Amino acid sequence: MGSSRQDKFQQLSDGFLALSEEEAERVSSYSDELFRPAEFDTEAAEKAGYSNYSYWGSTLRLFLSNKVSVFLLVFLAALLVFTFVQPYLPNQLHPNTIYQDPETGIHYRNVKPNAKFWFGTNNIGQDLWSRIWSGTRTSLFIGLCVALVTNVVGITLGSIWGYARKWDKLFTEIYNLFDNIPYTVLRMLITFIMRPSLFTMIFVMCLTGWIRMAKYIRNQILIYRDREYNLASRCLGTPALRIVVKNIMPQLVSVIMLQTALCIPDAIGSEVFLTYIGLGLPVSIPSLGNLINEGRLVMLVPAQRYQLFFPVIVVSIITVSFYALGNAFADASDPRNHRR
Amino acid sequence: MARYVVGRLGRALITMFIVLSIVFMLMRLLPVETYYGARSDTMSDAVKEQILRNLGLLDPMPKQLARFWSETLRGNLGRSIVLRVGQENTSIIGPKAVYSFRFGIASLAISLIIGLSMGVLMAANKGKYIDRLGNTYILLINALPAAVYYLFIQLYITQLFKIPMLYDARNPVTWILPTVSMSLGGIASNSMWMRRYMVDQLNQDYIRLAMAKGMSSRQVAFRHILRNAFIPMSQSLPTSLLFTISGSLYIESLYSIPGMGGLLITAIQRQDNTLVQAMVLLYSALSVTGMLLGDLLMMVVDPRIKLVKEGGVR
Numbered sequence: 001m002g003s004s005r006q007d008k009f010q011q012l013s014d015g016f017l018a019l020s021e022e023e024a025e026r027v028s029s030y031s032d033e034l035f036r037p038a039e040f041d042t043e044a045a046e047k048a049g050y051s052n053y054s055y056w057g058s059t060l061r062l063f064l065s066n067k068v069s070v071f072l073l074v075f076l077a078a079l080l081v082f083t084f085v086q087p088y089l090p091n092q093l094h095p096n097t098i099y100q101d102p103e104t105g106i107h108y109r110n111v112k113p114n115a116k117f118w119f120g121t122n123n124i125g126q127d128l129w130s131r132i133w134s135g136t137r138t139s140l141f142i143g144l145c146v147a148l149v150t151n152v153v154g155i156t157l158g159s160i161w162g163y164a165r166k167w168d169k170l171f172t173e174i175y176n177l178f179d180n181i182p183y184t185v186l187r188m189l190i191t192f193i194m195r196p197s198l199f200t201m202i203f204v205m206c207l208t209g210w211i212r213m214a215k216y217i218r219n220q221i222l223i224y225r226d227r228e229y230n231l232a233s234r235c236l237g238t239p240a241l242r243i244v245v246k247n248i249m250p251q252l253v254s255v256i257m258l259q260t261a262l263c264i265p266d267a268i269g270s271e272v273f274l275t276y277i278g279l280g281l282p283v284s285i286p287s288l289g290n291l292i293n294e295g296r297l298v299m300l301v302p303a304q305r306y307q308l309f310f311p312v313i314v315v316s317i318i319t320v321s322f323y324a325l326g327n328a329f330a331d332a333s334d335p336r337n338h339r340r
Numbered sequence: 341m342a343r344y345v346v347g348r349l350g351r352a353l354i355t356m357f358i359v360l361s362i363v364f365m366l367m368r369l370l371p372v373e374t375y376y377g378a379r380s381d382t383m384s385d386a387v388k389e390q391i392l393r394n395l396g397l398l399d400p401m402p403k404q405l406a407r408f409w410s411e412t413l414r415g416n417l418g419r420s421i422v423l424r425v426g427q428e429n430t431s432i433i434g435p436k437a438v439y440s441f442r443f444g445i446a447s448l449a450i451s452l453i454i455g456l457s458m459g460v461l462m463a464a465n466k467g468k469y470i471d472r473l474g475n476t477y478i479l480l481i482n483a484l485p486a487a488v489y490y491l492f493i494q495l496y497i498t499q500l501f502k503i504p505m506l507y508d509a510r511n512p513v514t515w516i517l518p519t520v521s522m523s524l525g526g527i528a529s530n531s532m533w534m535r536r537y538m539v540d541q542l543n544q545d546y547i548r549l550a551m552a553k554g555m556s557s558r559q560v561a562f563r564h565i566l567r568n569a570f571i572p573m574s575q576s577l578p579t580s581l582l583f584t585i586s587g588s589l590y591i592e593s594l595y596s597i598p599g600m601g602g603l604l605i606t607a608i609q610r611q612d613n614t615l616v617q618a619m620v621l622l623y624s625a626l627s628v629t630g631m632l633l634g635d636l637l638m639m640v641v642d643p644r645i646k647l648v649k650e651g652g653v654r
Contacts, residue, residue, distance in 0.1 A: 180359050180627045181620070184589060185604075189620055192608050193369050269485035273590065276487055278609045292488065299495055312488055323483035 055250065055335065062332040069328035072321045079318070083140065086133040093117070093127035095134040095286050100125065110304050119310045122294055128307065132314055135286040139271060140318075142202055142287075143264035149206040151260060154213025159244050161214055162221030175215055183208045187270060191279040198281060201274070205267055213259055220255060224248045254333040261326020265319035272315070288315050345636065352632040359624045364408050365401070367617045372397060374611050375421065395421075395614070417618035422610045429618035433600060437585045440592065440599035444584025446519045451526025456569075458527065459534020460561060466539060474531060481528035487590060490521050494594055507595040518595045522588050534569065541565045571642045578637060579630030586623055 064070055086092060093099070099108045099121065107125035111117055119128035161171040178186075187204045194200045224230065225248070233243050268288055274280050275289035276296075283290060288311055295308030331337055375395060376388055383391075392398050396407060411418070417429040424432055462474040481489075497517060498505045508514045538561070541547055550560050587601030596602065600619070607615040 176355055176631075177359055177362070180355060180631065181363070181624050182583075182627055185620055185623050188604075188608060189363070189366060189616070192616065193366060265483050265485075269487070272485040272487040276590065277593070277605045292485075296491060299491075308491075312492075315488060316484055319485065320480065320483040324479060327479075 053338070055338075058335075058338040059333045062337060063329060066328055066332070069325055069332075072325045072328070076318075076321050076325065079321075080140070083133055083136050087130070093130045095130040096126065096284060098125045099127065110298075110307075112303070113306060120306050122307055123298060123304075128291075128310060131286040131291060132288075132311055135288045135291050135311065136314060136318070138198075138281070138285060138287040139268050139289070139315075140264070142198070142205070142271060143267040145202045146205045146209055146267045147260045147263035149202070150209040150213050150263060151256065153206070153210040154259075155217055155256065157210070158214035158217025159221060159248075162218035163225060163240060163244055171214075171218070175211055178208075178211045184270075184273070187274065188277065188279065191274060196274070196279050196281060198285065201271060201281060205270060209263065209266075216255060216259070217252065220252050221248055224251055251335070254330045254335075257333055258326050258330035261322050261329065264322045268315060268319055288318075341639070344639065348632060348635055352628055356625060356628045359628060360412070360621055361405060361409075363620050363624055364405065364617065367613065367620075368397075368401070368404070370613060374613055412621070417621065418614040420612055420615045422612035423607060423615060429615050432615065433603065433619065433622065436587075436598060436600045436603050439597055440587030440601060441585045443515075443519055443522060443592075443597065443599065444587060445581075447522035447526065447588075448580055448584055450519065450523040451530055454523070455527040455530025456534050458531035460538060460566070462531060462535045463538030463542070464557070464561070471535075474535070478528045478532045481524055482532075486525060489524070490590060490594055493517060493521050505595075507597045514595075518588075518591050518597060522591050537569050537572075538565055541568065571638070574637045574641045575634040578633035579627065582626045582630040582633075586626060 093116075099117075100106060101108065108117070108121045109125050110123055111121040111125075113120040117127050117129065119132060122128055122131070157171070160167055162168075181189075186208055190204045190207060191200055194203070221244070230243055230247055233247060271280065271287060271289040272292055273289075275287070275293045280289050280293065281287050283294075291311035292308065292315065295305075295311055298304040299308045372392055375397065376383060376391060389398075396404055399407075415430065417433075420427050420429055420432055458474055462471045465471050494505060494517065497503075503513050503517075504511065506514065507518060542565075547560060547564060550564055551557070555563075585600065587597070587599035589601040589605055591597070592599040592602035593605045604616070604619045606612075607619065
């Protein structure tokens, strides 16, 4: 065993030496004309030590180099614009009006997609196309509100939690208390107590969201808090707020962006769930959760399944795009991926 | 070590006390009208007041809380007011937990076995076809609302194989889909975690040393990485095990499995407040216990973890 290993080593070093000899021979065969002494250039000399690295520049370049994420970004932007423009386009119907046949007065129930009702109508005669876009608006509104509150509250409290040592114990205990009631159960319980409404929906999602965000920020700040450059800043008398904002936060941009992007699929998902168990928004406020639930009720009739398919397709496109985009942006904005 | 165990146990008890008290007080925020039960229209005011008095809702808060704790410590979680009027909540929940446990334990096993091996496979073939396929699966499971794909699995797979849509205790074929659906999320999160863990560990010095010594990558994966991977996992394992009895809220209700998750949803829909309270208390108690056991297990499997602070912090 020992001897064979030694042989192997011998072979390897022989090969290595042989290679370098060959190399040396080749280099010595080059003619001197190929080499020219470099002239002294003041500009080039001063260039030393300068890096043209820019954080946002690198982030943008890395992000744009991924074709799929650029496509998703453009697509989502177009979808967002369309969602808000849709009611002002010509020939749009109202999401909550129940349409009737003008001659017979019979409600247009479960009408299949046609020229007037592009996505058909539901079982009481409302236009599914306009309900879907109105629902998308509601769901995105919920998602964006939750993302905003979660970020502001989570980042502020998370920074205090991580940076101020004397608060650590108190915050940790609060976190443990929250963490001990399963999030789904907590959301259900609070909605049950507060009665379902748009405000309740946003409130319960923020209630469980901020603490997770704060915990994450706290852990990250603990990692960076006592690094040498922050120690130096503190010794120079930099106020704590400035250290957190200028020295630590830029490290966390990727995490924050990711969490923000994930807020939207998460909010839509729990809205669908809360609606399923009967704690959703009233039917008069169309939302993607409401629409999926309405579709679920008629799904056993194959001819009416379009009422489930259309909202499900829209939900899937939105959630998958936000999720993929969030991940792509988090990768691009992580400074560790910028070393090239 | 003993000091840590005792301290951790004490903290768990305090947490349990505070969490359960908070849940109890939250339930008191409900409007009293929701306690009258199904036939509230035909009741006279005197009857209504009698109901509230019997439930003890008219007493001052400290008195209610004291009674709540003395009852809870004796194992009495109140009686149902809507679903099975007058029956003790514990006797309603008990038999349901058995169903949930069977499904829960099966899906936990599936999600661990398939999830972890999928993660190892993906890390071993990083960047190749199988890795991309796995990542797509993880992306879809994480991004799509669970409610949506559960629904489609139920709708189309039952149709495809001509099996009944709802759970039937006497027909084992109907047990498969709920179990599989329940494991989908676990498979995704386990494999995502395992893949990242493997990839991170492969750059560590001890793995390089093992490779340099001439160990095959299979030996490295099983002897070194997988063993170490169980350390962070040991913290969440007790919670997952305990929560098998609570069941999956959505799946149980979707397939009408007579388990605990479905019961909670029914109780909420029918506004059976005392039953909701009993179940949320149970969920919280399970969670506190799970975290306690997780910390203790972690201490046993990883000797490097320092539990009691020695000296000052930096």
